Amino acid sequence: MPAQSNINMLKKVNESLESSKGLFVVDYRGLTVKETEELRRSLTQAGAHMKVYKNNLVRIALHDADMPNIDEMLEGTCAYVFFEQDPVEAAKVLRDISKKLKKLEVKGGIADGQAIDAAQAQAYADLPSREQLMAQIAGLISGFARDIAVCVKEVPAGLARSINAVSEQKQAA
Numbered sequence: 001m002p003a004q005s006n007i008n009m010l011k012k013v014n015e016s017l018e019s020s021k022g023l024f025v026v027d028y029r030g031l032t033v034k035e036t037e038e039l040r041r042s043l044t045q046a047g048a049h050m051k052v053y054k055n056n057l058v059r060i061a062l063h064d065a066d067m068p069n070i071d072e073m074l075e076g077t078c079a080y081v082f083f084e085q086d087p088v089e090a091a092k093v094l095r096d097i098s099k100k101l102k103k104l105e106v107k108g109g110i111a112d113g114q115a116i117d118a119a120q121a122q123a124y125a126d127l128p129s130r131e132q133l134m135a136q137i138a139g140l141i142s143g144f145a146r147d148i149a150v151c152v153k154e155v156p157a158g159l160a161r162s163i164n165a166v167s168e169q170k171q172a173a
Contacts, residue, residue, distance in 0.1 A: 006054075009053060013051075016051055016080070017065050020083055021087070022087055022112065023080050023083070023109050024080070024087075024091065025070065025080060025108055026080075026081060027077055027104070027107060028052075028078075028103075029077045029103070031101065035101055035103070046090050046092070047085050048083040048089070052079045059074055068115035070108060070109065081094065088129055108121055109121060111124060
């Protein structure tokens with residue numbers, strides 16, 4: 001019979017999984033309380049939150065939720081970063097804090113319904129944010145619109161130049 005505290009903790013893990021789009025598994029060994037608070041604050045601003053759960057309970061919750069198997073990552077001292085929308089912002093925060101403190105290691109996680117390793121988590125961090133992508137798309141659309149306007153304007157201008165050239169040739173002759 002499992003202890004009531006473990007049953008309650010499993011409910012919390014399940015709630016965290018249900019309210020998020022995915023998670024990153026990080027090794028937070030060596031972080032001070034102040035550094036952990038800074039990390040949590042940064043993650044909250046990015047639409048994510050970090051929780052520390054027993055690895056076995058996370059393993060059970062992931063299995064119950066039919067999520068990808070990431071058992072090899074659930075070893076040692078693990079914290080779980082649950083992101084609510086975009087994995088890119090959470091990955092960027094983890095990358096930046098990891099570079100700054102040199103104590104945090106991203107082991108991998110689950111994003112877009114698939115298990116990812118540390119290299120793939122880094123690739124998420126290297127992607128532009130949603131806002132940056134939207135700005136790039138808007139710039140491309142604006143550029144195309146400008147090019148079309150120039151082309152449309154050139155058709156009658158070219159016709160006018162041709163007519164002018166023909167009339168000048170006829171006057172000269």
